Amino acid sequence: MNSLRSHIRAAVALAILALVAAVGCEKPPKHLVLVTLDTARADRLSAYGHRVPTSPALATLAQRGVRFDDAIAQAIVTPPSHASILTGKNPPRHGLRQLSSEALAPGEVTLAELLHTEGFTTAAFVGAIPLLASRGLDQGFDVYDQVFPDGMIERRAGRTNRAVREWLADPPAGRVFLWVHYFDPHHPYNPPRPYKQKFTGGPVVKEDLPDPRNANPRTARKGRAAVPGPAATRIMRNLYDAELRYTDDAMAELFKMLDGAGLLADAVVAVVADHGESLGEHGYYFGHWGLFWENARVPMVLAHPDGRYAGTKVRELVRTIDLMPTLLAWLGLPAPDGLDGVDLTELIEGGPSRTLEAYTEQHEYFPVRSLRTRDWLLVRDNASQRSGTEARFRLYRRVDGRALPEDVAAGNPEVLARLTARLAALHDVDDPGEPVAIPVPDAVRQQLRALGYLQEE
Numbered sequence: 001m002n003s004l005r006s007h008i009r010a011a012v013a014l015a016i017l018a019l020v021a022a023v024g025c026e027k028p029p030k031h032l033v034l035v036t037l038d039t040a041r042a043d044r045l046s047a048y049g050h051r052v053p054t055s056p057a058l059a060t061l062a063q064r065g066v067r068f069d070d071a072i073a074q075a076i077v078t079p080p081s082h083a084s085i086l087t088g089k090n091p092p093r094h095g096l097r098q099l100s101s102e103a104l105a106p107g108e109v110t111l112a113e114l115l116h117t118e119g120f121t122t123a124a125f126v127g128a129i130p131l132l133a134s135r136g137l138d139q140g141f142d143v144y145d146q147v148f149p150d151g152m153i154e155r156r157a158g159r160t161n162r163a164v165r166e167w168l169a170d171p172p173a174g175r176v177f178l179w180v181h182y183f184d185p186h187h188p189y190n191p192p193r194p195y196k197q198k199f200t201g202g203p204v205v206k207e208d209l210p211d212p213r214n215a216n217p218r219t220a221r222k223g224r225a226a227v228p229g230p231a232a233t234r235i236m237r238n239l240y241d242a243e244l245r246y247t248d249d250a251m252a253e254l255f256k257m258l259d260g261a262g263l264l265a266d267a268v269v270a271v272v273a274d275h276g277e278s279l280g281e282h283g284y285y286f287g288h289w290g291l292f293w294e295n296a297r298v299p300m301v302l303a304h305p306d307g308r309y310a311g312t313k314v315r316e317l318v319r320t321i322d323l324m325p326t327l328l329a330w331l332g333l334p335a336p337d338g339l340d341g342v343d344l345t346e347l348i349e350g351g352p353s354r355t356l357e358a359y360t361e362q363h364e365y366f367p368v369r370s371l372r373t374r375d376w377l378l379v380r381d382n383a384s385q386r387s388g389t390e391a392r393f394r395l396y397r398r399v400d401g402r403a404l405p406e407d408v409a410a411g412n413p414e415v416l417a418r419l420t421a422r423l424a425a426l427h428d429v430d431d432p433g434e435p436v437a438i439p440v441p442d443a444v445r446q447q448l449r450a451l452g453y454l455q456e457e
Contacts (some may be wrong), residue, residue: 027332028330028331028332028333029266029267029268029304029305029306029330029331030175030176030266030267031175031176031177031178031263031264031266031267031268032115032120032176032177032178032267032268032270032327032331033178033180033258033263033264033267033268033269033270034111034177034178034179034180034270034271034272034327035179035180035181035182035251035254035269035270035271035272036082036085036179036180036181036182036271036272036273036274037182037185037247037251037271037272037273037274037299038078038127038128038181038182038183038184038185038186038273038274038275039183039185039186039187039273039274039275039276039277039288040185040244040247040273040276040277040298040299041273041276041277041279041294041295041297041298042069042071042273042276042297042298042299043294043297044240044241044244044277044279045058045244045248045299046059047059047061047062047067047299047301048067048069048299050241052199052241053245054241054244054245054248055244055245055248055299056248056252057248057249057251057252057255058248058251058271058299058301061255061269061271061301061303062301062303062311063310063311064303064307064310064311065269065301065302065303065304065309065310065312066301066302066303066309066312066313066314066348067299067300067301067312067313067314068299068300068301068302068314068318068344069313069314069315070297070315070316070317070318070374071272071297071298071299071300071318071319071320072296072297072298072317072318072319072320072358072360072372073273073274073275073276073296073297073298073319073320073360074090074091074319074320074321074358074359074360074361075091075097075274075275075360075361075362075363076275076276076288076289076291076295076296076360076361076362077098077099077130077275077288077362077363077364078099078128078130078131078274078275079096079098079099079102079130079131079135079137080096080097080098080099080361080363081274081275081320082131082137082181082274083096083104083108083136083137084320084321085272085274085320085321085323085324086110086111086112086137086324087104087108087109087110087111087321087324087339088111088321088322088323088324088325088335088339088340088341089108089321089338089339089340089341089433090321090340090359090426090429091359091361091363091433092359092361092426092427092428092429092432092433093340093429093431093432093433094108094433095108095432095433095434095435096135096136096433096435097361097363097364097435098363098364098435099130099364100130100440100444100445101437101438101439101440102135102435102436102437102438103134103135103136103435103436103437103438104135104136104137104139104435104436105136105433105434105435105436106136106139106436108136108139108433109336110137110139110140111140111177111324111327111328112124112139112140112141112177112179113139113140114140114328114333114336115140115175115177115331115333116140116141116142116177118175118333119174119175120174120175120176120177121142121172121173121174121175121176121177122140122141122142122143122176122177122179123141123142123143123144123145123167123172123176123177123178123179124137124138124141124143124144124145124178124179124180124181125145125160125163125164125167125178125179125180125181126144126145126146126160126181126183127154127155127156127157127160127181127182127183127184128148128153128154128155128181128183128186129148129153129154129444129447131146131181132146132444133146134438135438136435136436141179143167145163145167147163153447154183154184154186155183156184156192156246157182157183157184157246157247157250157251158192158250160180160181160182160250161250161253161254161257164178164180164254164257165257168257168258168261168263171261171262171263176263176267178258178263180254182247182250182251184243184246184247184250185240185243185244185247185277187277187286187287189236189239189240189242189243189286190239190243191239191242191243191245191246192246195242195243195245195246196239196242198242198245199238199239199241199242199245200235200238200239200242201238204235204239227283227285228285228286233279233280233285236279236285236286237279237280240277240279240286251271255269264305265305266305267305268302268303268304268305268327268330268331269301269302269303270300270301270302270303270323270327271299271300271301272298272299272300272301272320272323273298273299273300274298274320275288275295275296275298276288276294276295276296276297276298277294277295278290278292278294278295279294281293281294281405282405289362289366290362290366290368290379291360291361291362291368291369291370291377291379292377292379292396293377293396293403296358296360296370296372298320300318300320300323302323302326302327302330302348304330309348309349312348314344314347314348315401316347316353316354316356316374317356317357317358317372317373317374318344318347318356318358319340319341319356319358321339321340321341322341322342322343322344322356323341324339324341325339325341325342325343325344326341326343326344326345328343329343329345330345338431342354342356355373355374357371357372357373357422357426358371358372358373359371359423359426359427360372361427366381367381367382368380368381368382369382369423369427370423371419371422371423371426373419374398375397375398375399376395376396376397376398376415376419377395377396377397377398377403378393378394378395378416378419378420378423379393379394379395379396380392380393380420380423381393381394393409393416393420394407394409395407395408395409395412395415395416395419396408397412
């Protein structure tokens with residue numbers, strides 16, 4: 001009997017060793033596809049429970065991968081947020097914090113640079129002028145496609161896909177990192193006519209829509225952008241949903257193209273938004289000023305080519321800075337030292353929860369920064385020497401996953417003090433990033449103003 005037990009133990013030990021060896025020799029996925037959605041708030045996506053079918057392709061991707069239910073962006077302006085996604089660092093540490101006048105410093109290491117050194121062919125296709133190569137986010141890319149129609153601020157997702165299709169006509173050999181950015185959900189909402197009619201129920205009269213600039217309480221009080229009425233707000237929300245669906249359909253077309261080119265079957269696919277959008281909450285309309293729940297919570301979905309983790313939903317708070325180290329781990333590559341983000345694989349696999357906190361900022365125009373925990377949101381409005389105002393702190397709470405609109409700072413002094421100290425530590429870092437100052441041509445300034453930016457306080 002003892003001899004039999006010894007044989008059984010030996011057989012089990014050999015099986016475990018064989019399994020470990022097999023896992024150790026398992027080839028990592030060959031390719032990486034990153035899709036970034038501009039201005040896509042999670043709760044307006046049907047993949048996240050919205051009753052309107054705005055994102056069937058994203059829902060399908062989530063079914064074969066991981067959906068993060070509480071992913072927080074680190075900036076609510078396109079260039080800084082994408083810099084955080086691509087570097088794994090908070091804005092104070094990578095340094096790119098302005099919309100138009102700064103570029104990411106060459107010394108910052110991007111995901112594209114890391115993959116390029118590993119032999120990946122790297123290509124990016126961006127949808128609008130906030131991500132022009134002059135912003136420094138082209139670091140590490142062999143191809144950085146930013147061709148817009150003459151005089152246009154952006155290109156529709158269909159045009160971006162056509163550029164990708166042309167590039168795929170002669171697909172690169174070896175490993176590929178492809179980044180595709182869709183700008184369409186950004187204000188002003190102007191989806192193609194079939195989407196506009198489907199989601200609004202008929203033609204939209206331009207005169208019925210509000211001022212194209214981002215309407216918010218500060219500008220409205222000064223008469224620069226009128227707060228829209230209920231009918232206009234309803235139309236604009238429908239148009240926003242239409243933009244989301246058009247973008248989702250374009251993403252489905254992209255995946256079909258990549259599958260036809262032989263790149264999708266062995267690719268990690270990641271979809272994430274750079275920030276959300278205000279649709280009337282807190283008195284903010286059709287822009288992303290203010291660091292409320294709606295602006296900072298974004299969709300984030302990861303899919304592994306072998307189907308592992310299919311249908312997984314992660315409810316714990318995570319950050320977009322966590323994407324870079326997680327993707328590197330899935331590709332079998334080490335993450336560099338000094339990142340603010342962490343590899344989420346253990347959390348995805350059901351490991352112990354990590355007590356993460358999310359820093360988010362809006363650094364210009366109306367400077368504000370925030371700290372999110374699982375249950376709390378602290379918002380700090382910066383002091384202004386020009387207007388003579390002091391810093392203001394607001395505290396909001398989530399109960400049973402529902403964000404409450406009331407400021408509860410006065411009734412929670414201990415929580416306020418604790419989160420204020422943590423927010424200060426994340427903002428006032430010992431090794432701040434140093435961006436490169438870049439000029440802003442008048443033509444670009446006018447284009448950014450047309451998008452609702454460059455408003456003065």
